[in-house]
Amino acid sequence: MPASQPDVLPVPDASTVPRPDRAPTVLQFGGGNFLRAFADQMIQRADDAGVLAAGVVVVHATPGPDTAVELLRRQDGIYHVLLEGVRDGEPVREVTRVTAVRGVVRAHEEFEAYRDAYLDPGLRVVLSNTTEAGIAWVPDDDLAATPPRSFPAKMTALLLDRFRHFDGDPGAGLHVVCCELIEDNASTLRRYVLRHAAANGLPPEFVAWVEEACTFHDTLVDRIVPGYPRDEIAEIQAEIGFADQLVVKGELYGTWVIGGDRAIRDALPLDRAGLPVEFVADVRPTRDRKVRVLNGMHTAMTPLGLLLGCTTVREVTARPDVGRYLDLLLDREVLPSLPGDPAALRRYAATIRERFTNPYLQHRLGDIALNSLAKFRARNLPVLLAAWSAGREAPATALALAALLVLGAGRSGPAGFEPADDPALLRHLRETFDPEDLVGWVRGVAVAAEYLAGDDPRLDRLAGEVAGHAGVLLREGAGAALARLTR
Numbered sequence: 001m002p003a004s005q006p007d008v009l010p011v012p013d014a015s016t017v018p019r020p021d022r023a024p025t026v027l028q029f030g031g032g033n034f035l036r037a038f039a040d041q042m043i044q045r046a047d048d049a050g051v052l053a054a055g056v057v058v059v060h061a062t063p064g065p066d067t068a069v070e071l072l073r074r075q076d077g078i079y080h081v082l083l084e085g086v087r088d089g090e091p092v093r094e095v096t097r098v099t100a101v102r103g104v105v106r107a108h109e110e111f112e113a114y115r116d117a118y119l120d121p122g123l124r125v126v127l128s129n130t131t132e133a134g135i136a137w138v139p140d141d142d143l144a145a146t147p148p149r150s151f152p153a154k155m156t157a158l159l160l161d162r163f164r165h166f167d168g169d170p171g172a173g174l175h176v177v178c179c180e181l182i183e184d185n186a187s188t189l190r191r192y193v194l195r196h197a198a199a200n201g202l203p204p205e206f207v208a209w210v211e212e213a214c215t216f217h218d219t220l221v222d223r224i225v226p227g228y229p230r231d232e233i234a235e236i237q238a239e240i241g242f243a244d245q246l247v248v249k250g251e252l253y254g255t256w257v258i259g260g261d262r263a264i265r266d267a268l269p270l271d272r273a274g275l276p277v278e279f280v281a282d283v284r285p286t287r288d289r290k291v292r293v294l295n296g297m298h299t300a301m302t303p304l305g306l307l308l309g310c311t312t313v314r315e316v317t318a319r320p321d322v323g324r325y326l327d328l329l330l331d332r333e334v335l336p337s338l339p340g341d342p343a344a345l346r347r348y349a350a351t352i353r354e355r356f357t358n359p360y361l362q363h364r365l366g367d368i369a370l371n372s373l374a375k376f377r378a379r380n381l382p383v384l385l386a387a388w389s390a391g392r393e394a395p396a397t398a399l400a401l402a403a404l405l406v407l408g409a410g411r412s413g414p415a416g417f418e419p420a421d422d423p424a425l426l427r428h429l430r431e432t433f434d435p436e437d438l439v440g441w442v443r444g445v446a447v448a449a450e451y452l453a454g455d456d457p458r459l460d461r462l463a464g465e466v467a468g469h470a471g472v473l474l475r476e477g478a479g480a481a482l483a484r485l486t487r
Helices: 033-037 037-048 067-074 111-118 151-165 186-199 203-215 230-238 282-307 313-317 320-336 342-356 372-379 381-389 396-410 423-431 438-448 459-476 480-486
Strands: 024-029 054-058 081-086 090-098 103-104 125-128 175-178 216-218 221-224 248-252 255-259 277-280
Touching: 033 037, 033 081, 033 151, 033 248, 037 081, 037 090, 054 067, 054 111, 054 438, 067 103, 067 423, 081 230, 090 230, 103 111, 111 151, 125 313, 151 186, 151 203, 151 342, 175 186, 186 203, 186 216, 221 282, 255 282, 282 313, 282 320, 282 342, 282 372, 282 396, 282 480, 313 320, 313 342, 320 342, 320 381, 320 480, 372 381, 372 396, 381 396, 396 423, 396 438, 396 459, 396 480, 423 438, 459 480
Parallel strands: 024 054, 024 125, 054 103, 081 248, 125 175, 175 216, 255 277
Antiparallel strands: 081 090, 221 255
């Protein structure tokens, strides 16, 4: 540690970090690494640039304790974001001290404080990242509970309370911006809010207020955020001069595409600070490209990388055999499945491949593997089915599924690795594993995972091709399977 540093570093809080007074204008459901390194970092940058004067209140929306939430409260919402990458061929390192978070409330344990936050007359924007499972329909959720269980019911109750509190004033409407990694995230939330309203016989005046005074914005978000840099935290804390327990590390690259009513740009003018934010009418074309290229490559390479004994994206993509595999996957299967200018798609894919080599990120395959069985259905299966529909083969995608199933069955892989996926599906995958009938095993798993229905004529082809790759993986290993495919 440099001589100028004290022996005991101060904790970043209101007593050690001066910050301008920012009235709460953003209510944020979720205080995890991604939102803090993405949305909050951008809000801070826009505040610093003078194009925004936003304060953020973070809501912990699930019952029970949460270490990150408690640390965020202990540090008065102050923390640091470290972004690293390459720009114009030169290494870039950006440190942002985030002071925009002005409060943290726990909706279930501190309902009155939560209610005060969402009834604040200055509130304009609701941000959310409640995970892929957060925007879900829960029948019979009690809107009178304090608060309801599910996020859509929470939003319905919040909006109803705000509608009543402000006597239906259109100016009290909110812009709802969803960052969950599902298709049509905010559109789905809006549909569920209106469904809750209908199921509970809420007045038509409230429904009209939701439809006319509130806007819901689908988004595409993109930044790799490995999280807390545990291996280098002492050096980082010495550099910033604070014992920050909430440092979050991410890649320099970032993209936030926000769709729908352009009124959101006046409430959240992040692009005016030079930030990578784009406001569009429809996010779906951009989302499909990102999900199939970036997310799809992650889901495809992760089980193969783990079977090869790799631990990070950078490590696995540095292997020549994996590089050839990813070229095959992209050029012959993924990119042909997407509409648009082929040259532009190739340029985008090259950008993604370059991001995988970022020397500053240690993006762990074990973290990416979370919920891979469901992710494959959304990200990779459409590529395979599109190829078949067009009369093309999709062996690279089929190999990815084989690797995912073999890894999930526990028949190969790194010592100590335990897939984090749907428990019932994992149990089915393992209990039905039959090395003498891999075709039957794959067929049953594909139906259980809802990849294809049992009477789908494509099921036999899927089971046969994936089982063939699985047999090679089990007998000869992932290196041999890659060699067979890419030779």
